[in-house]
Amino acid sequence: xxxxxxxxxxxxxxxxxxxxxxxxxxxGELVALLGPSGSGKTTLLRIxxxxxxxxxxxxxxxxxxxxxxxxxxxxxxxxFQHYALFRHMTVFENVTxxxxxxxxxxxxxxxxxxxxxxxxxx
Amino acid sequence: MGADVHTHAGSTKRQTALQDPWFVQWGLIVAAVGxxxxxxxxxxxxxxxxxxxxxAGTYMQNLLADADTRHAILLTLxxxxxxxxxxVVFGVAAAWAIARYQFPGRTILTTLxxxxxxxxxxxxxxxxxxxxxxxxxxxxxxREHHLKIIFATPGLILATAxxxxxxxxxxxxxxxxxxxxxxxxAALSLGANGWQLFWRVTVPNIKWGxxxxxxxxxxxxxxxxxxxxxxSGHIAGKTDTMPLRxxxxxxxxxxxxxxxxxxxxxxxxxxxxxxxxGLERKMQADAAKALQSASxxxxxxxxxxxxxxx
Amino acid sequence: xxTLNRRILPGFRLSLSYALTYLTxxxxxxxxxxxxxxxxxxxxxxxxxxxxxxxxxAYELTFGASFAAAVMDVALGLLIAWVxxxxxxxxxxxxxxxxxxxxxxxxxxxxxxxxxxxxQKGWFGQFLVPIGIEGAYSRLAIVLVLTFIGLPxxxxxxxxxxxxxxxxxxxxxxxxxxxxFRTFSYVILPTLYPAMVTGFALAFARALGEYGSVVFVxxxxxxxxxxxxxxxxxxxxxxxYGEATAIALVLxxxxxxxxxxxxxxxxxxxxxxx
Numbered sequence: 001x002x003x004x005x006x007x008x009x010x011x012x013x014x015x016x017x018x019x020x021x022x023x024x025x026x027x028g029e030l031v032a033l034l035g036p037s038g039s040g041k042t043t044l045l046r047i048x049x050x051x052x053x054x055x056x057x058x059x060x061x062x063x064x065x066x067x068x069x070x071x072x073x074x075x076x077x078x079x080f081q082h083y084a085l086f087r088h089m090t091v092f093e094n095v096t097x098x099x100x101x102x103x104x105x106x107x108x109x110x111x112x113x114x115x116x117x118x119x120x121x122x
Numbered sequence: 123m124g125a126d127v128h129t130h131a132g133s134t135k136r137q138t139a140l141q142d143p144w145f146v147q148w149g150l151i152v153a154a155v156g157x158x159x160x161x162x163x164x165x166x167x168x169x170x171x172x173x174x175x176x177x178a179g180t181y182m183q184n185l186l187a188d189a190d191t192r193h194a195i196l197l198t199l200x201x202x203x204x205x206x207x208x209x210v211v212f213g214v215a216a217a218w219a220i221a222r223y224q225f226p227g228r229t230i231l232t233t234l235x236x237x238x239x240x241x242x243x244x245x246x247x248x249x250x251x252x253x254x255x256x257x258x259x260x261x262x263x264x265r266e267h268h269l270k271i272i273f274a275t276p277g278l279i280l281a282t283a284x285x286x287x288x289x290x291x292x293x294x295x296x297x298x299x300x301x302x303x304x305x306x307x308a309a310l311s312l313g314a315n316g317w318q319l320f321w322r323v324t325v326p327n328i329k330w331g332x333x334x335x336x337x338x339x340x341x342x343x344x345x346x347x348x349x350x351x352x353x354s355g356h357i358a359g360k361t362d363t364m365p366l367r368x369x370x371x372x373x374x375x376x377x378x379x380x381x382x383x384x385x386x387x388x389x390x391x392x393x394x395x396x397x398x399x400g401l402e403r404k405m406q407a408d409a410a411k412a413l414q415s416a417s418x419x420x421x422x423x424x425x426x427x428x429x430x431x432x
Numbered sequence: 433x434x435t436l437n438r439r440i441l442p443g444f445r446l447s448l449s450y451a452l453t454y455l456t457x458x459x460x461x462x463x464x465x466x467x468x469x470x471x472x473x474x475x476x477x478x479x480x481x482x483x484x485x486x487x488x489x490a491y492e493l494t495f496g497a498s499f500a501a502a503v504m505d506v507a508l509g510l511l512i513a514w515v516x517x518x519x520x521x522x523x524x525x526x527x528x529x530x531x532x533x534x535x536x537x538x539x540x541x542x543x544x545x546x547x548x549x550x551x552q553k554g555w556f557g558q559f560l561v562p563i564g565i566e567g568a569y570s571r572l573a574i575v576l577v578l579t580f581i582g583l584p585x586x587x588x589x590x591x592x593x594x595x596x597x598x599x600x601x602x603x604x605x606x607x608x609x610x611x612x613f614r615t616f617s618y619v620i621l622p623t624l625y626p627a628m629v630t631g632f633a634l635a636f637a638r639a640l641g642e643y644g645s646v647v648f649v650x651x652x653x654x655x656x657x658x659x660x661x662x663x664x665x666x667x668x669x670x671x672x673y674g675e676a677t678a679i680a681l682v683l684x685x686x687x688x689x690x691x692x693x694x695x696x697x698x699x700x701x702x703x704x705x706x
Contacts, residue, residue: 051603071606084604088622098608101618140602142612147519154515155527157508160556161580162533165545168555172548208454216451223444231451233695237459240691242641244661245680248668249462252469257673259465284458306441316442338535345538347644348661352668365540365644372544372648381548384541391536398536399529 001062002027003048008057010043017043018054027062042081049076166388173385176378184382191383193360194367201275201350201363202343205282206290209339210332213290218324221298232295238287246284247352250277273355278363281349286342290335297331298324300409330408334401341394345387466684469677481675482682490660491682497571497659498639501578502586505635506628508579509586516587517594532584539581543648546577550649569651574659577645582635589631593624626701633697637690641683 003025010018017040025031033041046052048059050071058067066074086094093100099113108116141147174181185191219225220232238246252258254271264271271277301324309323325332347365354361362370364387371380470478481487515521516528534542550557550567560567567573597620605615643661650657658666660683667676 049607051607071603072609072611075609076607078604078607080600080604082598082600084598084600086601086605086619097605097610097618101605101608101610101614140599140606142518146612150511151515151519151521154512155521158512158527158531161508161583162530164555165542165549165580166530166533168549169541169545172545212451212454215447215454218443218447219451222441223448225444225448231455233691234455234459236691237463240637240641240684240687241463242643242661242680242683242687244643244664245466245641245683246462248664248676248680249466251668252465252673252677253462255673257671259468280458284462287455287458303441310441316446319441320443341536345536345540345644347538347540348641351643352665365538368538368540368544369647377548380544384544387538387541391533391538391541394536395529395532398532 004060004063005044005048006058006060008044008047008054008059010040010047010052010054018047021057045078049078050074051078166392169381169385169388172377172381175381180378181382181385184379185386188379190362191367191371191379194362194364194383195386197275197278197362198344198364201278201282202340204279205286205343206336206339208279208283209287209290210336212287213294213335214332216291217294217298221295222303235288235291238284241284243285243346243348244352247281247349250281250284250349250353254280272353273361275361277353278350278361281353282343282346285346285349286339289339289342290332293331293335293338294328297328297405301327330401330405334398334405337394337397337401341391344390463684466677466680469674470681473674473678477674478678481678486654486658487660487663487679489655490658490663490679493571493574493658494640494660497574497578498636498642500575501582501639502632502636504575504579505582505586506632508583509590509631510624510628512583512587513590513594516591531587534581535584539642539644540648542577542580543645546573546580546645547649550576568649569657571650571657573649574646574657577649578639578642581642581645582638585634585638586628586631589634590624590627593627597623626697630694630697630701633690633694637687637694640690641687 004023006022008018008021009016021040021044033044035041043052047054050066050069054067058065060066061074086097089097096113099108102108142150173184185195216231216235220228251272254260254264254277256265256272258272269276271280305323305327306319309319314322345365346363347369350363351366351369354363354366364383368380368383368387371377371383473481512531516524521527547568549555550560550573551569552558552561554568557567565572567576601619602615605619610618641661643659643665646659647662650659650662652658652662654663654666660679664676664679664683667673667679
């Protein structure tokens, strides 16, 4: 899946985190964002994932507008700074969470989830 | 470590990913406000409505013309402050011992302080009757010396003090632990003795927490019913406190009188709430200031040039 | 730091001895009198008093009503805490402050006003009685007023836990495709279970001992709406001190167990939370 951001601007109150940022990431490429603290790296990633809404600009996945899509529908995998583990769930439940919250018609059965997860390695 | 730009829970603007749909938000808000309105707000309004239903003149008459009601007001205003003062002295002593020292049995002492919370008010009154009543363990001795505790004011004070005993102590212990001992030790090193240390250093630091405990203790003391009911013998004009008088007037089907007195108690509760909210803000402001000055100190230390070791 | 050698700061002996003496005189000796008096009863008399039909009806009512009220308090407390922490609306500070009113209001006033609101001519009763809901002089009345009394206990137990909920876990759930409802049920609610249980225990313990408000609203009908504390007072007024003490002892034992349980729960929830 290719990702493109076009003219993203994001301000928090009077502080502008991102101003007119644009770039393209073709399918399959590995890209790293480097920059000093406060330069807006986390903010940009969160905008791509849908956790923040940009004041201006667009996000496209595979050439399609994704800017209006909610975070749930974007299918972006996100690794959080502080791991964001579900502490009250087992490791297995953590790993399979995404499968278990699929809408009913798309959700695999509990047995399929169990057998398809390499739980021996957990 | 990069600056963490996402907002924390409790801030006013939540991220769109974490927002609930607007109809869910407003549905829940209406439900919550409705629940609190029905359970709490409407009763308060009703008290004042019923008290003033026959006009302000009747209201004042209900409160002041009835000798027994007047006596009840004065009795509550005597019993409650005495109980509060007793418990403040205890609370300060207990908090000092628990917050400032380690000793065997410290946890047990802390649990013992909570004990009155676990005792039903009626049982609290009962145990004093068992001790000081006519047939109680000290009954004969008291009769010999013409002292009356049960069915008299001292009994009311004892029962009220028992029931409200934990309030001040429980409030002061965390406050004293949070304030810390640095200033007190500094005062000690400068030559202060125990009492000077206490009055000049400790008390100013814990004053808001102390006041908070006092108003909670007072609200409970003035409103106490069960324990005082048992211990007083509810003799009108002699041992009826305000809550007991409210009940007596209710039993006599004198609802306007009952509500008039109840409105005074409700007013007291509302004032207690107001003072409580004000104190909470003060304590939060103090805590925020302490945090800020502590972090400023750390920052200053971090920026100081590294000195060569001698 | 509070871990100090007791010799550094003065006042250890004075404060500790005063505190212990006060506690002994005011709390421990009176409680001991209760146990002492109860022990003068023979085993048979004790059971004969504590296990009568009327006493059993009183226990059943006390426990049943307190349990129901505590459950209501947890449910309503969760709703109110959620709205307080997550949403903004006009007059919210006023709303927040008034929740603590049941803690400050004398229980007699609560009883008085609740009985007046739900009788046939009352503000609520005029609508409820015609459709068969007796909110005064009934078991429902007891549950209602006990719910009022315990409400701030559950709200203020759940609220701080909800306020320190991690944003990141909710965002992670959203990234993984969970709807807000699923995020609430699978991710947020389980972290609130300890606070909900602690709040339940606090409200339950408070309701068990409640007297002042219930005497106004229940009608105190033996076998029907008489709670255990009312039974104790009835025995006292008959000068049957031994019997009153026996029932009081039963209540005491249960309350002490609740106190220990609540302390354990609070410790468990601290561990679970961190």
